[in-house]
Amino acid sequence: MSNFVPEEAIDYDEVYRRGGHNLGDEDFALFKCPNCGQVYLLESEVDTVYLDPNELSRRVPVYDGSFHCVSCGREVPQDAPWEGPNASPRFGVTWAELQASEWAWVAPRPAADA
Numbered sequence: 001m002s003n004f005v006p007e008e009a010i011d012y013d014e015v016y017r018r019g020g021h022n023l024g025d026e027d028f029a030l031f032k033c034p035n036c037g038q039v040y041l042l043e044s045e046v047d048t049v050y051l052d053p054n055e056l057s058r059r060v061p062v063y064d065g066s067f068h069c070v071s072c073g074r075e076v077p078q079d080a081p082w083e084g085p086n087a088s089p090r091f092g093v094t095w096a097e098l099q100a101s102e103w104a105w106v107a108p109r110p111a112a113d114a
């Protein structure tokens with residue numbers, strides 16, 4: 001568990017610089033598709049998933065249900081929270097997974113963790 005990227009590691013300034021403002025009071029977290037490992041950025045204040053690390057305007061609302069993974073095409077299960085203290089580890093994103101994804105820019109890895 002401890003190797004997952006913590007929410008507080010997310011660089012909000014960089015997300016905003018890239019056009020990631022949502023509706024205010026943004027609360028970002030990372031999660032992944034448990035089927036294929038595709039990494040996503042979640043804005044949990046209004047339940048919005050950012051689909052594309054290179055085009056932050058590509059978003060999908062998830063307050064009314066889940067969405068289909070852009071990588072494997074399967075619906076991301078909502079049988080457990082994707083983020084937060086009760087999140088299932090199936091959705092957790094490790095530093096290695098983050099760095100292997102195009103979302104690597106979203107959270108600089110602390111040197112002590114490298």
Ligand SMILES: [Zn+2]
Nearest residue numbers: 033036069072
């Ligand atoms: Zn997937």
